[in-house]
Amino acid sequence: MPRLAVPLTESQIRALEPRATRYCIADGNGLVIEVMTTGTKVWRFRYSLDGKRQPLATIGDYRMISLRVARAKAQKYAELVAQGISPVATARRDRGAESKADVLREAAELYLATAMAGKSDEYRRTTRRALDKDVLPAIGGKPINAVTADDIVAICDRIKSRGSPKMALHTRNVVKRLYAYLMARQLAIHNPAEVVPARSIATFDSRTRVLSGEEISTMLRSIDASNIRRPLKLALHLLVLTMVRKSELVESTWAEFDLDNALWTIPAARLHTDRDRVVYLPRQAVSMLRELRSAKASRKFVFPSIRGDDRPIARSTLNQAVKALGLEVEHFVLHDFRRTASTHLREIAHRTDAPGDVSPPPHTTRTAENLGQADQAAAQRRLLQRWADFVDEQIDAGRQHAAGDAV
Structure with a gap:
């Protein structure tokens, strides 16, 4: 029984390099791609008639014919062969049409x-x-x-x-x-x-750039569906939920977190100020941090470098991850998360008459001794939880919209 060819992928085809002599790689169902010594790649169809192997029929240049289209043509030629008809004349006509298919x-x-x-x-x-x-x-x-x-x-x-x-x-x-x-x-x-x-075409003032709910959804769903490392996905999501500066997040240590009480205390020394900052964590952020901690990647840093757990990831790592994704969000930088959250929080507070200061960052800068102001703390917690819930709502709405378009 002949050995079946393993179907090719576009990435495998792009990676094929020329050799001293031309060679063929089979995709299956008679379809092969021939790599010339010049590097040109040509789709061919391999077949037999009356029990005799016939010369390869040329389908066309790989640059103009995708793998999907080449497979469809190979299927058409295989059906002709099954009827005892040579596909050569049909392939020649197809190539004539293909040579004209240079339109956008x-x-x-x-x-x-x-x-x-x-x-x-x-x-x-x-x-x-x-x-x-x-x-x-x-x-x-x-x-x-x-x-x-x-x-x-x-x-x-x-x-x-x-x-x-x-x-x-x-x-x-x-x-x-x-x-x-x-x-x-x-x-x-x-x-x-x-x-x-x-x-x-369009200009945006970088000092006023605010992401819409749809853009928040697009960005976070694209990040979640991407191939970047899971800790980086969580880091980007945490930037949205906590509204801290990028450096404050990527350089954070586990000693700063009290997940049981949903508190993150950023030391004054790291902030270069004279007071610690307390960040109230919504339940979604706590869940993400627990996931990161359970991975046990580092005893010290929440986001350790892959080069060793004795230091955090570089500040530029998240920027590079976002850039590599090619996200469909125009004129966006990571710092826009803070402004975006602040703007939406004001709208949320206005709709719900929620008290509390929502200017960025929307969490207290008081020292631990002043955290006895329970009412203010409770109001901040409620507001931050509303923000996290709002983000979830945007993601869910985007998924439903995408599912509707796919129907």
Whole structure:
């Protein structure tokens, strides 16, 4: 019985390197990819007729044909062979059509089928929505290299006319990433979106950037679905819930936490002030911290470096993790969590007539001796718990919305 081929993946195909002689790797059902000495990769179809092995039928260049499309063609040719018909003539006609398929719409499908394969569902959904709603209806029929910067500006202007400057900038960024991919595959010779400045589409004052509930949901769900280490996912979520500065979180030690009483006391020495700061922890934060502690990664640091548990992760680690995710949240920096929380907390306090100061950071800076002011402490606890519940509500709403789009 012949040995079955193990199906290939896009990442495996991209990793195939040229050798001194060309070679083939099988995907199954007659489909193989041939790697030439130049590095070019070509899809072929292997088959037999009347018990005799036939020359390979050429499907086409890997740069223009995704794995999914190549498999569909191989299936079609296998059905012809089962009827005793050579697939060569059909493959030749297909290649003729393929050579004309250099328009942006076809390129976008290739991009979605390959580059998006390892991304989260939310990332793929927002990317496809931008392409299907605004980009492809306008320029999908244009040849890849005929798209200009003026085309991109016109698309963004139409989106802005709907009152959505942030969506316009997001769409420009989607096109920019699409063309970067096409250039890497040598299918495009320039990136028309790259020469369109982001500032010309939408500007944001970094001192007033506040994430909407939808953006909070998008970010946290994308982080949770990503491949970054679990402690970093929890760290980013804790930044949202606690509203402390990044350095205060990543350099925290277990000695600072009283999880039974949901308190975190940041020492004055670490703050470079003359007083400790007490952070009230909502139950969601306590749960995350208990998970981190149960992992026993370090006896001292909550977020130890992977190079050894005698020091915490670098302050830049969380920034790098967020940047690597390519999150669909424009003009965002981690410090925006504090401003975002403060803004939403004011709205929550206004709706519920909750007392207490909600200016960032919304927790007390009094020393331990002053914590006897039970009423103020209780009010702060209630407000912080409402904030954590609000964040959960945004995440749940985003999941339901994504599930509805998938139906």
